[in-house]
Amino acid sequence: MTTVAVLGAGRIGKAVLAGLKRSGWPAEDLLATARRPERAAALESEFGIQVVSNSEAVKRADITVIAVKPQDAEALLEELAPSLSGDNPVVSLCAGLPTTFFEKRLPDGTPVVRAMTNTPALVEEAVTVISAGKQATEAHLRQAEQLFQPLGHTLHLDESHIDAVTALSGSGPAYFYYLVEGMIDAAILMGLPRSVAQELIVQTATGAAAMLRDTGEHPVQLREAVTSPAGTTINAVRELERHRVRAAILDAAEAARDRAREIAGEYS
């Protein structure tokens, strides 16, 4: 079996480990790293896997997943480079950092795959996009895909799209939570008890998401089905338009995309 090492098993790294375990990956073929001993101990007890040093992890792994924050990647790569052979693929989850960032710092020929997933990975509802760096072949992409399949959906896209993907699906859950928070506030404003407000809005969000997924209809059609002539919904839609919510969403996504580009510039 392929040995997978997850370097920096925080929120996203843990989601990858959990997915692999759910898919039946043997615990003895999974390795993780952490920089604090208490985190290492927690990972060992939660997953029943070995937590080792970064250099030992890459020496033993057939495929290495980098799941540290972008600002921690440079130091990590300095530590790793002497222990990597250049044959085994490295999969980066770091927002903003291009595959060239890794290719420059790792031994010549190291195949690098860039991936962007999202936190619904924790409930097997992620969407992960993977892109090949210069030395990554179709076989490396398939290997990377195996890691993300247990987390939800996986798509392949050219790396030129990954900053946009980061801004949309990577950050996207936060935008939906923000909308849900606003709707819960509206329920409180109108006097509903907080416990009812939460249930009402979370189930409305879940139901609307299930309709989008299961009917295959365009969101406009689904919205029209809710919006009765001279009814209540159109009054709300008018307010959303008056407050330029759609323009705000476009601007917000572009701002996230631009931050991803800025990160690339900061750590080129």
Ligand SMILES: NC(=O)C1=CN([C@@H]2O[C@H](COP(=O)(O)OP(=O)(O)OC[C@H]3O[C@@H](n4cnc5c(N)ncnc54)[C@H](OP(=O)(O)O)[C@@H]3O)[C@@H](O)[C@H]2O)C=CC1
């Ligand atoms: N959160 C999200 O929704 C998404 C995040 N990403 C990307 O995934 C990556 C991880 O994000 P996230 O999981 O949220 O971040 P976390 O901070 O939760 O996890 C990163 C982990 O890496 C550890 N770490 C840092 N440096 C080292 C090192 N040298 N050796 C071992 N461990 C180290 C950190 O340790 P410590 O606990 O000591 O800080 C931390 O536990 C980021 O690059 C991010 O851009 C991608 C998609 C979605």
Ligand SMILES: O=C(O)[C@@H]1CCC=N1
């Ligand atoms: O906010 C971030 O930088 C990370 C990347 C995508 C989602 N969270």
